[in-house]
Each structure stands twice: as C-alpha cells, then as structure tokens.
Amino acid sequence: MNVVIQRKLLSQAEKLCVQRNVRMTPQRLEVLRLMIKQNNAISAYELLNLLRHSEPQAKPPTIYRALDFLIDQKFIHRVESTNSFMLCHYFTDPLHTSAFFICDKCGQVTEKAAEKIKHLLQSMATQASFAISHNIVEAHGLCTQCVVHTL
Ligand SMILES: [Zn+2]
Ligand SMILES: [Zn+2]
Known part of the structure; x- marks a missing residue:
C-alpha cells in the first residue's frame, strides 16, 4: 500500500x-x-x-x-x-460481513466482503429463532504464491 x-x-x-x-x-x-x-x-x-x-x-x-x-x-x-489482527478493507461499510482467506504457509490474510454469506446466515438464524450479534467466516488454505511454490 x-x-x-x-x-x-x-x-x-x-x-x-x-x-x-x-x-x-x-x-x-x-x-x-x-x-x-x-x-x-x-x-x-x-x-x-x-x-x-x-x-x-x-x-x-x-x-x-x-x-x-x-x-x-x-x-x-x-x-x-x-x-491475530488485521486492517479492515471496508472502513466505510461498518455492517459488512467479512470472509477471511488465510494462507497456512505464509500467513497472508485476504478479506472479502461476503454479502451472500451474510444473507444466508441471516435466513438460517431466522429459522432457528436466533439473533446474530456477529459472525466469523475464516477459510484456510494456500494463497496464489504458495500454491505455485507447492506445485
Ligand atoms: Zn472488514
Ligand atoms: Zn501463502
């Protein structure tokens, strides 16, 4: 940056x-x-x-x-x-649900705003009569660079 x-x-x-x-x-x-x-x-x-x-x-x-x-x-x-902690990439949208993609090899974390996941969780919560205060979506794997080095 x-x-x-x-x-x-x-x-x-x-x-x-x-x-x-x-x-x-x-x-x-x-x-x-x-x-x-x-x-x-x-x-x-x-x-x-x-x-x-x-x-x-x-x-x-x-x-x-x-x-x-x-x-x-x-x-x-x-x-x-x-x-760990990381900068949010959507400062101006404080209500976003984010998904984190965490590379297990180099530790790089990428954030994506996950609107569809938010809606999905919301509708499942409604079915379960549950009020969500916050949610966390974290996926582990390899980033592009590490995938290349593994091949
Ligand atoms: Zn964020
Ligand atoms: Zn990596």
Missing part, C-alpha cells in the same frame, strides 16, 4: 471518529498506522514491539485497549483462528 493511500485511510478513520463522537487518541492512531503499514494480519505481541519504537513504555494492556477500540470502530478485525 503506498504512502498516499495510507494517509488517506488514517484521515478517513479520524473523520469517522469525529462523526461518531469517539476519541481517537494519538496512541490509537499510531497503532492503526502500524497496522496499515503492515498490510497483513499481525499478532498483538508483534504490534507491541513495533509500538515500542515510538512508545518505549507501552505495555500489553496498552495494545489491547487500542485494539479493542479499533475493533469497536470496525477499523480492524480479529482473525480468531490465528489469534
């Missing part, structure tokens, strides 16, 4: 926080910046190490609080099956 797009995403996130009347602190913004730069899923531990370049006193709760905030604002997602 080039620097112009990175800056654009950051300012978009800041604007959304103003609209939603929530506080984007410099620390939360820095964590988001690191995740935008990363451009792939990252563990909380790796993020903490990166954050320590600018904030040497940062501790695990620091990073978890920032991550919780960014998840609440739907700027990032938690990838449950690998216990």
Whole structure:
C-alpha cells in the first residue's frame, strides 16, 4: 500500500471518529498506522514491539485497549483462528460481513466482503429463532504464491 493511500485511510478513520463522537487518541492512531503499514494480519505481541519504537513504555494492556477500540470502530478485525489482527478493507461499510482467506504457509490474510454469506446466515438464524450479534467466516488454505511454490 503506498504512502498516499495510507494517509488517506488514517484521515478517513479520524473523520469517522469525529462523526461518531469517539476519541481517537494519538496512541490509537499510531497503532492503526502500524497496522496499515503492515498490510497483513499481525499478532498483538508483534504490534507491541513495533509500538515500542515510538512508545518505549507501552505495555500489553496498552495494545489491547487500542485494539479493542479499533475493533469497536470496525477499523480492524480479529482473525480468531490465528489469534491475530488485521486492517479492515471496508472502513466505510461498518455492517459488512467479512470472509477471511488465510494462507497456512505464509500467513497472508485476504478479506472479502461476503454479502451472500451474510444473507444466508441471516435466513438460517431466522429459522432457528436466533439473533446474530456477529459472525466469523475464516477459510484456510494456500494463497496464489504458495500454491505455485507447492506445485
Ligand atoms: Zn472488514
Ligand atoms: Zn501463502
């Protein structure tokens, strides 16, 4: 992702926080910046190490609080099956259902907005008289590059 797009995403996130009347602190913004730069899923531990370049006193709760905030604002997602976090690619559509495609070899995670899955789950939930609060779709396999190397 080039620097112009990175800056654009950051300012978009800041604007959304103003609209939603929530506080984007410099620390939360820095964590988001690191995740935008990363451009792939990252563990909380790796993020903490990166954050320590600018904030040497940062501790695990620091990073978890920032991550919780960014998840609440739907700027990032938690990838449950690998216990990592990644930037959301659909900032402006906070109600999207996403599907994650996780490469088991190199760890690359790709997000796709999955409208059809959302509707399917919704209709199954209605049949089951169930109210969905959130859902997670994660698929494991190999990315294009790793498939090529395996052949
Ligand atoms: Zn997303
Ligand atoms: Zn791969």
